[in-house]
Amino acid sequence: MATTPVVDIHTHIYPTTYLTLLRSRTKVPYLLDLPDKMAPPRLIILPSDDDPALPAHQRGRPIDSSYSSINQKLDFMKTHGITTSVISLANPWLDFLSPEEGPQWAAKVNNELEDICSTSQNSLYAFATLPLSASSSRITGEIHRLQSLAHMRGIILGTTGLSQGLDDPALEPVWSALESAKLLIFLHPHYGLPSSVYGPRASEYGHVLPLSLGFPMETTIAFTRMWLSGVFDRHPKLKVLIAHAGGTVPFLSGRINSCVQHERHFPENEGGGRGPKRGLKEVLRENVWLDAVVYSPTGVRAAVEVVGKDRVLFGTDHPFFPPLDEGKEEWMSVETNIQAVKDAFGEDKQGATKVLGGNAIELLGLDVAGDG
Numbered sequence: 001m002a003t004t005p006v007v008d009i010h011t012h013i014y015p016t017t018y019l020t021l022l023r024s025r026t027k028v029p030y031l032l033d034l035p036d037k038m039a040p041p042r043l044i045i046l047p048s049d050d051d052p053a054l055p056a057h058q059r060g061r062p063i064d065s066s067y068s069s070i071n072q073k074l075d076f077m078k079t080h081g082i083t084t085s086v087i088s089l090a091n092p093w094l095d096f097l098s099p100e101e102g103p104q105w106a107a108k109v110n111n112e113l114e115d116i117c118s119t120s121q122n123s124l125y126a127f128a129t130l131p132l133s134a135s136s137s138r139i140t141g142e143i144h145r146l147q148s149l150a151h152m153r154g155i156i157l158g159t160t161g162l163s164q165g166l167d168d169p170a171l172e173p174v175w176s177a178l179e180s181a182k183l184l185i186f187l188h189p190h191y192g193l194p195s196s197v198y199g200p201r202a203s204e205y206g207h208v209l210p211l212s213l214g215f216p217m218e219t220t221i222a223f224t225r226m227w228l229s230g231v232f233d234r235h236p237k238l239k240v241l242i243a244h245a246g247g248t249v250p251f252l253s254g255r256i257n258s259c260v261q262h263e264r265h266f267p268e269n270e271g272g273g274r275g276p277k278r279g280l281k282e283v284l285r286e287n288v289w290l291d292a293v294v295y296s297p298t299g300v301r302a303a304v305e306v307v308g309k310d311r312v313l314f315g316t317d318h319p320f321f322p323p324l325d326e327g328k329e330e331w332m333s334v335e336t337n338i339q340a341v342k343d344a345f346g347e348d349k350q351g352a353t354k355v356l357g358g359n360a361i362e363l364l365g366l367d368v369a370g371d372g
């Protein structure tokens with residue numbers, strides 16, 4: 001029986017190359033093997049994880065085989081009816097490497113991703129990673145090289161850019177290279193907000209505050225800085241997919257726009273000429289795609305309202321947010337997101353089908369089995 005393709009554009013992996021790199025390190029981020037060989041190693045991913053007062057098995061996060069096994073990724077896809085996945089390296093990517101180390105590791109990781117995809121009978125594609133600590137010519141060199149890797153459909157990018165954020169003028173050659181290579185930028189958070197905003201009781205709530213609020217605010221601020229600094233004026237063909245349904249961009253776009261219109265610092269409001277030329281509404285409709293990793297129909301509807309129903313794409317964030325009951329095959333996080341898309345579209349079954357797969361196939365030129 002023919003099936004309707006379901007495409008997951010937000011799904012991560014720590015390939016073997018990357019785990020080797022993390023194991024070789026003793027500073028954050030690094031991988032800590034435990035004396036109990038049966039226990040998964042711990043990923044010390046944030047400075048707050050690196051707490052010597054805690055026993056090793058309580059530091060950071062457990063990184064079991066679901067973070068690196070392709071067979072487990074394929075099994076997960078089968079369980080949830082996902083036809084095709086566009087895999088990306090999980091945070092914190094290569095942000096922490098020295099300028100000399102970055103390019104060789106980027107090439108190794110990207111080559112491994114390409115190898116994985118090329119043996120997957122078109123069920124896997126990838127977003128590559130960039131050596132952002134290196135010189136801009138080395139970064140653009142990797143962008144050009146990616147065009148020779150058949151399964152690359154874009155790059156995953158954190159919010160710090162070359163270290164100064166995404167409104168940094170030094171990023172201009174990188175934006176130009178991505179624009180001319182027609183590679184989608186998958187904008188994804190990692191750093192969250194300063195831990196002081198979570199207050200002295202933060203540890204009582206585990207990762208709830210940083211993941212539910214810190215991540216989306218981080219992405220919102222990064223994208224807004226890109227827009228404010230005129231990146232989309234200078235690069236009108238740049239394509240950005242914002243993680244987690246745009247953070248809070250759909251909800252706050254009116255307020256962001258209004259603040260710009262009332263800001264005397266932008267002289268064009270008083271007849272001068274600074275600030276973004278292309279309005280936020282236009283950029284959201286022409287340069288931006290949003291994933292549907294938002295766990296509610298309200299969030300999906302907001303995303304659809306600001307970018308349009310052809311520009312919202314299903315994702316899972318696998319292998320993050322697994323069921324707490326380890327014996328369970330179906331993931332609540334995935335089922336919630338599928339249901340949210342269906343509920344948001346109601347009777348418009350075709351709209352839901354496009355968000356679940358059709359939009360990604362068209363945007364990324366995926367060769368996918370099924371009848372659409």
Ligand code: URA
Binds near residue numbers: 090
């Ligand atoms: N999702 C991610 O992609 N990264 C995290 O660190 C946590 C959730």
Ligand code: ZN
Binds near residue numbers: 010012188243317
């Ligand atoms: Zn993610």
